[in-house]
Amino acid sequence: MRILVVEDERALREGLKDTLERASYAVDVAESAEDAAEIMDIAPFDLVLLDVNLPGEDGISLLKGWRREKNDAPVILLTARDGWREKVAGMDAGADDYITKPFHQEELLARVRAQLRRAGGQKEASLRFGSLEIDTAAQRVFVDGQDVRLTAHEYRILNYLAHNAGRVMSKNQIMDHVHDLDSEALSNGTEVLISRIRRKIGRERIETVRGLGYRFDADHPAAA
Ligand code: CA
Numbered sequence: 001m002r003i004l005v006v007e008d009e010r011a012l013r014e015g016l017k018d019t020l021e022r023a024s025y026a027v028d029v030a031e032s033a034e035d036a037a038e039i040m041d042i043a044p045f046d047l048v049l050l051d052v053n054l055p056g057e058d059g060i061s062l063l064k065g066w067r068r069e070k071n072d073a074p075v076i077l078l079t080a081r082d083g084w085r086e087k088v089a090g091m092d093a094g095a096d097d098y099i100t101k102p103f104h105q106e107e108l109l110a111r112v113r114a115q116l117r118r119a120g121g122q123k124e125a126s127l128r129f130g131s132l133e134i135d136t137a138a139q140r141v142f143v144d145g146q147d148v149r150l151t152a153h154e155y156r157i158l159n160y161l162a163h164n165a166g167r168v169m170s171k172n173q174i175m176d177h178v179h180d181l182d183s184e185a186l187s188n189g190t191e192v193l194i195s196r197i198r199r200k201i202g203r204e205r206i207e208t209v210r211g212l213g214y215r216f217d218a219d220h221p222a223a224a
Pocket of ligand 1: 007
């Protein structure tokens, strides 16, 4: 899953990138609304953390623009402690949630997970598909209750496919959502990584759709 952080305060921006990367997200950063608009044009995001008070165009006006353009990625606002008016304006402009500065990393990560789950139609904290469980808080995967060891890249791909269960995702889409602009190119292609994931969680879980991509099969009999 790929996240955009829009925050002009450098220490907070870098801290958020670090926290989110350690939680296995691909993360790009922008320090102004202008910067954010440019990145949005070239990359797809699963979620945006948006500071309300930015120099120049503010966060709420930026958000209104996205919603007008039918960009429906979940948005969590970063607001000031006494900023009840901006919270109201932000929610009315189409924000999905907000968090008040200063906040604890754990609270932020829980809100991020909740929004990503909701966007994928899931309500539970763990993604469960029969005998397969993905604990997105602990970043652990279990099959029949047994811990399955995935590399960071394998986990990111599985998590992305599982959040989009039942939908065909192209190789480019997968790569776009598990990498950020400063990720190093993968030495292994998507196919190799998918085949490794299949070996670990069961072949039948990820279907190859010829010429189109891959589909995570949530309803496979093994999942009943
Ligand atoms: Ca700010």
